[in-house]
Amino acid sequence: MTNSRPTLRDVARLAGVSHQTVSRVINGSQDVLPETRALVEAAIAEMGYRPNAIARSMAQGQTHTLACISPNLTDFTFASVIEGAEVEARQHGYFMLSSSAVDPEAFRELVDELVGHRRVDGLIVINPYADQRFEFIPKDFPLVFVGASAHEKNICSVSLDDEKVAYEATRHLLDLGHTSIALVTGPMEEDCSQDRAEGYRRALSEAGIAFDESMIIEGDWTATSGQDALLSFIELGRVPTAVFAQNDRMAMGVMSAAREAGIKVPSQLAVIGVDDMPLSSYFDPPLTTMRQDIPRIGREATRMLLDMIQKKTTNTCDLKLNAELVVRQSTSQKGGD
Amino acid sequence: MTNSRPTLRDVARLAGVSHQTVSRVINGSQDVLPETRALVEAAIAEMGYRPNAIARSMAQGQTHTLACISPNLTDFTFASVIEGAEVEARQHGYFMLSSSAVDPEAFRELVDELVGHRRVDGLIVINPYADQRFEFIPKDFPLVFVGASAHEKNICSVSLDDEKVAYEATRHLLDLGHTSIALVTGPMEEDCSQDRAEGYRRALSEAGIAFDESMIIEGDWTATSGQDALLSFIELGRVPTAVFAQNDRMAMGVMSAAREAGIKVPSQLAVIGVDDMPLSSYFDPPLTTMRQDIPRIGREATRMLLDMIQKKTTNTCDLKLNAELVVRQSTSQKGGD
DNA sequence: ATGAAAGCGCTAACAA
DNA sequence: TTGTTAGCGCTTTCAT
Numbered sequence: 001m002t003n004s005r006p007t008l009r010d011v012a013r014l015a016g017v018s019h020q021t022v023s024r025v026i027n028g029s030q031d032v033l034p035e036t037r038a039l040v041e042a043a044i045a046e047m048g049y050r051p052n053a054i055a056r057s058m059a060q061g062q063t064h065t066l067a068c069i070s071p072n073l074t075d076f077t078f079a080s081v082i083e084g085a086e087v088e089a090r091q092h093g094y095f096m097l098s099s100s101a102v103d104p105e106a107f108r109e110l111v112d113e114l115v116g117h118r119r120v121d122g123l124i125v126i127n128p129y130a131d132q133r134f135e136f137i138p139k140d141f142p143l144v145f146v147g148a149s150a151h152e153k154n155i156c157s158v159s160l161d162d163e164k165v166a167y168e169a170t171r172h173l174l175d176l177g178h179t180s181i182a183l184v185t186g187p188m189e190e191d192c193s194q195d196r197a198e199g200y201r202r203a204l205s206e207a208g209i210a211f212d213e214s215m216i217i218e219g220d221w222t223a224t225s226g227q228d229a230l231l232s233f234i235e236l237g238r239v240p241t242a243v244f245a246q247n248d249r250m251a252m253g254v255m256s257a258a259r260e261a262g263i264k265v266p267s268q269l270a271v272i273g274v275d276d277m278p279l280s281s282y283f284d285p286p287l288t289t290m291r292q293d294i295p296r297i298g299r300e301a302t303r304m305l306l307d308m309i310q311k312k313t314t315n316t317c318d319l320k321l322n323a324e325l326v327v328r329q330s331t332s333q334k335g336g337d
Numbered sequence: 338m339t340n341s342r343p344t345l346r347d348v349a350r351l352a353g354v355s356h357q358t359v360s361r362v363i364n365g366s367q368d369v370l371p372e373t374r375a376l377v378e379a380a381i382a383e384m385g386y387r388p389n390a391i392a393r394s395m396a397q398g399q400t401h402t403l404a405c406i407s408p409n410l411t412d413f414t415f416a417s418v419i420e421g422a423e424v425e426a427r428q429h430g431y432f433m434l435s436s437s438a439v440d441p442e443a444f445r446e447l448v449d450e451l452v453g454h455r456r457v458d459g460l461i462v463i464n465p466y467a468d469q470r471f472e473f474i475p476k477d478f479p480l481v482f483v484g485a486s487a488h489e490k491n492i493c494s495v496s497l498d499d500e501k502v503a504y505e506a507t508r509h510l511l512d513l514g515h516t517s518i519a520l521v522t523g524p525m526e527e528d529c530s531q532d533r534a535e536g537y538r539r540a541l542s543e544a545g546i547a548f549d550e551s552m553i554i555e556g557d558w559t560a561t562s563g564q565d566a567l568l569s570f571i572e573l574g575r576v577p578t579a580v581f582a583q584n585d586r587m588a589m590g591v592m593s594a595a596r597e598a599g600i601k602v603p604s605q606l607a608v609i610g611v612d613d614m615p616l617s618s619y620f621d622p623p624l625t626t627m628r629q630d631i632p633r634i635g636r637e638a639t640r641m642l643l644d645m646i647q648k649k650t651t652n653t654c655d656l657k658l659n660a661e662l663v664v665r666q667s668t669s670q671k672g673g674d
Numbered sequence: 675a676t677g678a679a680a681g682c683g684c685t686a687a688c689a690a
Numbered sequence: 691t692t693g694t695t696a697g698c699g700c701t702t703t704c705a706t
Contacts, residue, residue, distance in 0.1 A: 005455075007683055018693045023685065031691055053454040055683035058395045058698050065434075073420040073435075074413065083410040083437060090436065090447075095456070097402075097434050098410075099427065100420060110427075117390040118342075119432070223619045249616065256619045279586065282560045282593045284621035344699055355677045360701065368675055392699035395682055 006047040015043035026051055062121050066305060067114045068098045068298075069107065070126040075221075076277050077247075077294055078126055081146055084298025085124055092306055094121075107133040115141055122305040124298075129191050142308040144301045148191035149318040156308070158301045161320035162192045165290050166199025166244070169272050172288070172325055173242040174207045176332070178270060182215045182240040184229040184250050193218075196246045196274070215240060219250045226253025234261055241269060242331075248273035248280045248289055255283060255330065270331040274323065285329035292323040343384040352380035363388055399458050403642060404451045405435045405635075406444065407463040412558075413614050414584075414631055415463055418483055421635025422461055429643055431458075444470040452478055459642040461635075466528050479645040481638045485528035486655040493645070495638045498657035499529045502627050503536025503581070506609050509625070509662055510579040511544045513669070515607060519552045519577040521566040521587050530555075533583045533611070552577060556587045563590025571598055578606060579668075585610035585617045585626055592620060592667065607668040611660065622666035629660040 008026075012019040017040060024032050025040040032040075043049075057063045066089050070078040086096040097120060101107035114120050115138045122142035128134050129148050137143070145157035173181050183200050186193035197216065204211055217232055219225030226245055230253070233239050245251035251273030255265050263269050265285055273280065276291035300319055307313050345363075349356040354377060361369050362377040369377075380386075394400045405422050407415040423433040434457060438444035451457050452475045459479035465471050466485050474480065482494035510518050520537050523530035534553065541548055554569055556562030563582055567590070570576050582588035588610030592602050600606050602622055610617065613628035637656055644650050 008685095009683080019683090020685085020694080021692060024692085027685085033691065036691080050449075050453040050455075052683055053450075053456045054391060054394045054400060055698095056685075057391045058683075058700090059685040061685095061698070063391060073410075073423065074416040076411065076413070079411040079416045086410065086436060095434055095436070095450075097432055099423060099432070112387070113390075113432075116387040118387075119390045223616060227619075252616060252619050256621070259621060279560060279589060279616060282564075282589050284593070284596060346699080356700085357677060357702095358675085361676085364701085370675060373675080389699055392682095393701075395684090395699075396701040398682070398701095 005052075006049045008049075008051070011040065011043045011047055011049045014047060015040045062309075063119060064093060065095045065097055065120045066122045066124065066302065067120040068096055068124040068126065069101050069110055069114075070098065071102065071130050072100045073098060077275065080294035081126055081298040081301070084295030085302045086298070087295075088299040088302035089306075092302075094302075094306065096302075101133065104131055104133040104136060108136040111136055111138060122309050124301050124305060127190060127192075129189065130187075131189065142305055144305045144308075146297055146301050149320075154316050156304045156317050156319075158297050158304065158319045158321070159192065160292050160297070161322055162195035163199040163202070164320075165274060165292070165323040166196035166246070167203045168199075168323070168325060169244050169274065169290050170200045170203035172272060172327070172331065173244060173270060174203060174209075176242070176270060178240075178242040179207075179209055180215075180240040181209075181242045181244060182217070182229075182233060184217050184219045184226055184243060184245040184254065186219060186221050186246050186250075188218050193246060200244060214238065219246070219253075221247055221249060223249045223253035223256065226250030227257040228253070230254045230257035230261070239263065239269070243269065243271050245271065245273045248275040248277045248287060251287055251289070251330070252280075252283055255285075255287070259284070266329060266331050272331055276326055281328060283330070288328045288331040289326055290323040291326045293321065297321060342389075343386045345386075345388070348377065348380045348384055348386045351384060352377045399646075400456060401430060402432045402434055402457045403459045403461065403639065404457040405433055405461040405463065406438050406447055406451075407435065408439065408467050409437045410435060414612065417631035418463055418635040418638070421632030422639045423635070424632075425636040425639035426643075429639075431639075431643065433639075438470065441468055441470040441473060445473040448473055448475060459646050461638050461642060464527060464529075466526065467524075468526065479642055481642045481645075483634055483638050486657075491653050493641045493654050493656075495634050495641065495656045495658070496529065497629050497634070498659055499532035500536040500539070501657075502611060502629070502660040503533035503583070504540045505536075505660070505662060506581050506611065506627050507537045507540035509609060509664070509668065510581060510607060511540060511546075513579070513607060515577075515579040516544075516546055517552075517577040518546075518579045518581060519554070519566075519570060521554050521556045521563055521580060521582040521591065523556060523558050523583050523587075525555050530583060537581060551575065556583070556590075558584055558586060560586045560590035560593065563587030564594040565590070567591045567594035567598070576600065576606070580606065580608050582608065582610045585612040585614045585624060588624055588626070588667070589617075589620055592622075592624070596621070603666065603668050609668055613663055618665060620667070625665045625668040626663055627660035628663045630658065634658060 008022050009019045012022045082098045089096045101110050124144050127147040128145045149157040217229040273289040276289045280287040345359050346356045349359045419435045426433045438447050464484040465482045486494040554566040610626040613626045617624040
């Protein structure tokens, strides 16, 4: 009948001490005589004892688990955030439960299971304003937003400084002499699409270029939507000399459509994206883009969350990270400048 | 003092029944009078009671959580497996804890935390033979491998039928009349690279083509390694007329290098990959590839794992999925054939 | 159909 | 420094 795993008490019995002493040993308490400790450790080793994390969670009232909810787990941007967040969590002894919620209803259920049932100690929500899911976001629970700063002013967030990044991307095209610059956005219900559009507008306006609403086409982050966007411009007979796509995948779609239409990039059409995903330098031509450090976004989010959980700090903060212009041949014949 | 959450007993008290009856209600037991049930449900609603998942795990001795360990979470292939696995798990009321382990030591620690400390009920390991990590894989624990079938013959697995897929990819090139076909592999310590090389060899041998070791170059799945591979062939002055790259990213690298070297794809060099990742149809030229249903791999793995956990079945099984040839312009001028 | 008793494996608080 | 006594919030017997 030695089939079930040994418990704290089994170890205590073997070592001839109280179970509490064993608890002290496994928790690294100083109040244990070296000889007692040795005795206990020997018993632990002999029985192959491993503490039960669930029982510990139960007694402590905390799970040492965090959750990260994302629209999906495969999108390179999301996956990078999650990986960064997971690594940081593990470094602090926490686990990360990452889940995808495709729509508000799935999100609601997930939050109920995770937060309502006390399965986790804190929550990271990627793209909280992607749809109506923000209605189901728990207040009064350790929470960090990723990808958009909170509308309510007591929730922490980490995101790209979208307005600034878009401004700089547009600025790059302006500096190259372009005046006919189109914009392909992400879904406009997402804050980051709005903010990037804002940066684009500011750059144009500062350059004294009249703003033309028809130069903006809404995409959905996919390459296909980028392709469609350029096709629309072609159909309308209003092909710009430059395109700022709000992410690299759409930029790739734009370039692909240009190729099929016989439009040369960059000589007839300059293209810039955002992200610098791993394949961007292998596009044809290699893509100029605003490189962001996405894993860092995840790391910072986890750090904030653990701060809230452990130090009980409630300092609201909205961290905005920058991106770096990486010039490649999609905006420059030589790839230099 | 109404600050802490209500428990089962609080609800019981309010409803005027025993806590056990409340337990029966939240667990959907039939042995409760409708009127009693109504009473209890009213109390639950009034107090906003939600059962505590940790306490439940504690009492039941199971966590309703699975883990998936992958070399990383960002690689499109891995992320797709994880997403498929996570969705399937949730459909069965389980959660998925996905973690990355970059090396065997990290893997060992992770397994100890997850399995040793009983944090999860079952484990999925992606690419178990990526390095020496297989030494630390727990026996006698619900376990499924993804990406390679188990060397020991009592572990379940789900993977692509690598040998067959590679055979078919090579076959496609042969059918186009190629006889000088190079192979760019993944890391050769991974089973899937070996198996894909095997399928390549079989196709060549069946076609009566002498096998030439120098036509095989080992890559590491990155686009850069595909690029380097083609550059090597060029340097050696032995440029093939076709390349089978063991994944799409390396195929992209090959095409990128070809472009820079002035080698036309597909007229001077045909290229085929494996995966059909979202961007493959936007490559220049669009990439011919063996499309696999990666999320399904994750779903099947989870299903197997839950079978082992719930039905206690121990039927070993190695599920091998097929891939589908998708012909695009990287092997065919017209994209038709 | 309902309730009472016991315990899951641990930590917390207090006592010795 | 060590042990004792109580739980954490639930499920699982076993009575009734």
